[in-house]
Amino acid sequence: MxxxxxxxxxxxxxxxxxxxxxxxxxxxxxxxxxxxxxxxxxxxxxxxxxxxxxxxxxxxxxxxxxxxxxxxxxxxxxxxxxxxxxxxxxxxxxxxxxxxxxxxxxxxxxxxxxxxxxxxxxxxxxxxxxxxxxxxxxxxxxxxxxxxxxxxxxxxxxxxxxxxxxxxxxGRVQSGHTPQERALGLLEENLKATSALRAALHPRQGTAVETHPGQIHPCPGPERCPALRGLVQISGHAELNCSLQPRDVQTVCLPVWHGGEVIGVETVQFSKSLTSGVLTEAAAPLLWMTRLAAHALDLDAGRPDPAPVPWLEIETLGAFRVRRQGQILSPRNFKRRQAHELLKLLITRWGRPVTVEELCEVLWPGEAYGQRVMARLHVTLNALRQVLEPPEGDRTQVLVRDGGAYRFAPGIPVHLDVQAFEVLVRQGDTQHGEDAVASYAQALELYRGDFLEDDPFTDWYALERDYLRELALRALFRTGEIQTAAGQWQSAQMAYTRILTIDPNRFEAYEALISLLTLLNRTEDAQVCWERYSRAYGQAPPTFPRPIVARKPAGQLLG
Incomplete structure (x- = not known):
C-alpha cells in the first residue's frame, strides 16, 4: 500500500x-x-x-x-x-x-x-x-x-x-438529569455532527422533545410514520420520501432502535437549499450515533442535582433559540408573536438603546406611529418581561427603559452566543500558531449559521449578520493561512472549503484553495475548483489562469 x-x-x-x-x-x-x-x-x-x-x-x-x-x-x-x-x-x-x-x-x-x-x-x-x-x-x-x-x-x-x-x-445523554435533558443531549450531538438546523425526538410513549420548540413542522400523522416501522425517510428521495411531510421542508426521519424495537422517531431538519442526495449522506452516521445512546435515554426517569445554569441562554447564530434556567422556550411561551420578535430586535443592539419609534416601525410596519401602536408596544414589552425576568420579589431587570428607548441589559447571568463568538475571534486575533487556531475553532463551533438566518426581518438584521459573517470568514482565512504554513494541508483545505460554504462568492477563498491544490500537485481537483470559481465570477477570472491538468501514472497519490 x-x-x-x-x-x-x-x-x-x-x-x-x-x-x-x-x-x-x-x-x-x-x-x-x-x-x-x-x-x-x-x-x-x-x-x-x-x-x-x-x-x-x-x-x-x-x-x-x-x-x-x-x-x-x-x-x-x-x-x-x-x-x-x-x-x-x-x-x-x-x-x-x-x-x-x-x-x-x-x-x-x-x-x-x-x-x-x-x-x-x-x-x-x-x-x-x-x-x-x-x-x-x-x-x-x-x-x-x-x-x-x-x-x-x-x-x-x-x-x-x-x-x-x-x-x-x-456520554452527553448520560449527563442529562431529566428525560428532556437526555433527549436534548442526543439531538444536539446529532446537530453538531451534521450541521443540521433543528431536531426533534418523538417517543412512542411520552412527550416529544424539540431543540427549537415550535419551529419544526409537526408531523400530520406520527402514528402512521414509516420510521416507526424501522424505515428511514428522506425528503425528496425517490424511494424514501415521506408523503406525510410537506414538500418545502428538508427532513430526515430516523427510527430510534433499542435492541430490536423502535422506541421513537428522530426528525432532523436541514437547510432548504440541500438536495436529497446530501440528506442521504447524513442518514447512516445519525443512525450509528443513536446506537449506544438509545438505551440511556430512559425517558420515564429523572436524576437529582442538576448543575447550575445561567438564567437565560440565547442562541442567535443559525436558528433562534432561548433557554430559561435550562428549559427551552418555544414562541408560544412568549404569548404574543411580537414579543418573540421584540427580543430579537433588542438583542441585535445588545446594551444599546432602541427608540420606541424604531421598535414600532419594525413590529407594525405601515401603521402610523401614535397612541394605538404605543399601547401595543407596552403590552408586548410586558409580555416579554413576564417571560425573561425573574418572578416578583426579585427586582433584577432584563429590559431597561432609557428615556424614549429600551435596552436589553440584563442584570443577571445570561449567555449569548454572539458575545462568546466575538470574544473568541478577538482572542484568536491576538494569538499565533496553534493557539490562534484553537481559539478560532471554539468560535467557529458556535457559528452554526448566519445571525438569525431564518428571520423575516432581513433588513433590520443585515448589518449585524454581515458583520458576524465577516468575523467567521476572517477566522477561517487566518486558520487556513496558519495551517498551510505549518504543512497541515488537509486541514487548510477544510478551512477554505468552509469559507465557500458560508459565502460561495468569496473569490479569495477560491484562489487560496486552487493554489493549495496546485501546490500539492492535485491539479484535477484544482481545475474543478477553478471551474466553480469561473461560474461564481460569471466568466473566466482575468487574473487567475486555469490550472493545467498533469496526468500522473495510476497508483501515484497526489497530496
Missing amino acids: PSQLMQTLSWTAGTLSSDPRQFFHVVRVLLADLRRATGMDVAELFLADPQQTTLFLSGYSGGDHSAFFERTVFRFGEGFPGRAAQGREALECSELVGDPRFLRVRVKVLGYHAFVSVPLVLPHAVIGVLNLAAQNGEQLEQARQRLEQIAPLLAASLYAVLTSLSERTL
Whole structure:
C-alpha cells in the first residue's frame, strides 16, 4: 500500500475523532485521493446502518453526479453495493452495459464500463462498501487490488470513528438529569455532527422533545410514520420520501432502535437549499450515533442535582433559540408573536438603546406611529418581561427603559452566543500558531449559521449578520493561512472549503484553495475548483489562469 495513502487513512481517522462535524468533507478528501491513486474516474462510499439492512451513499468524488445519484440507497442484496455487502465479497465488472446487477441506468448511458465494489467488513458487521468506476477498464484489476488492500484498515477506522461518535453521544445523554435533558443531549450531538438546523425526538410513549420548540413542522400523522416501522425517510428521495411531510421542508426521519424495537422517531431538519442526495449522506452516521445512546435515554426517569445554569441562554447564530434556567422556550411561551420578535430586535443592539419609534416601525410596519401602536408596544414589552425576568420579589431587570428607548441589559447571568463568538475571534486575533487556531475553532463551533438566518426581518438584521459573517470568514482565512504554513494541508483545505460554504462568492477563498491544490500537485481537483470559481465570477477570472491538468501514472497519490 502506498505510504501516502496510509497517511491519508491515518489523517482521516484522527481528524474525525477530534472533530466529527468534518465527517463528510474528510470522506470526500479520502475518496478523491483514492480515486487518483487507482486511476479511476469515480469513488463512492456507502455506509451500512447498524441493523445491517441498508446502505446509504455517504461520500462521493468524481464527475457525473446526477447519474450516480440516480440511486443513493441500496438494500443488502440490491445492485453491486448491496450484493457485495450481503456476500461479503468484492464484485467487479468490465462491461456494465450487459450486466443486470448494475441498476443505475444513466451511468451506463454515459459510457462507464468498469465498476468494482469492495465491502468493508469486520468479524461482527459490514461497515459499508467502497465503489470505484471508470469509463476505461484498463485499471480495473489494479483498482480492485488496491481497494482490497485498504479495506480492512478503512473498515476498522470507520468503525472506530462511528463508535467514537456513539460514545460521545452516549456520554452527553448520560449527563442529562431529566428525560428532556437526555433527549436534548442526543439531538444536539446529532446537530453538531451534521450541521443540521433543528431536531426533534418523538417517543412512542411520552412527550416529544424539540431543540427549537415550535419551529419544526409537526408531523400530520406520527402514528402512521414509516420510521416507526424501522424505515428511514428522506425528503425528496425517490424511494424514501415521506408523503406525510410537506414538500418545502428538508427532513430526515430516523427510527430510534433499542435492541430490536423502535422506541421513537428522530426528525432532523436541514437547510432548504440541500438536495436529497446530501440528506442521504447524513442518514447512516445519525443512525450509528443513536446506537449506544438509545438505551440511556430512559425517558420515564429523572436524576437529582442538576448543575447550575445561567438564567437565560440565547442562541442567535443559525436558528433562534432561548433557554430559561435550562428549559427551552418555544414562541408560544412568549404569548404574543411580537414579543418573540421584540427580543430579537433588542438583542441585535445588545446594551444599546432602541427608540420606541424604531421598535414600532419594525413590529407594525405601515401603521402610523401614535397612541394605538404605543399601547401595543407596552403590552408586548410586558409580555416579554413576564417571560425573561425573574418572578416578583426579585427586582433584577432584563429590559431597561432609557428615556424614549429600551435596552436589553440584563442584570443577571445570561449567555449569548454572539458575545462568546466575538470574544473568541478577538482572542484568536491576538494569538499565533496553534493557539490562534484553537481559539478560532471554539468560535467557529458556535457559528452554526448566519445571525438569525431564518428571520423575516432581513433588513433590520443585515448589518449585524454581515458583520458576524465577516468575523467567521476572517477566522477561517487566518486558520487556513496558519495551517498551510505549518504543512497541515488537509486541514487548510477544510478551512477554505468552509469559507465557500458560508459565502460561495468569496473569490479569495477560491484562489487560496486552487493554489493549495496546485501546490500539492492535485491539479484535477484544482481545475474543478477553478471551474466553480469561473461560474461564481460569471466568466473566466482575468487574473487567475486555469490550472493545467498533469496526468500522473495510476497508483501515484497526489497530496
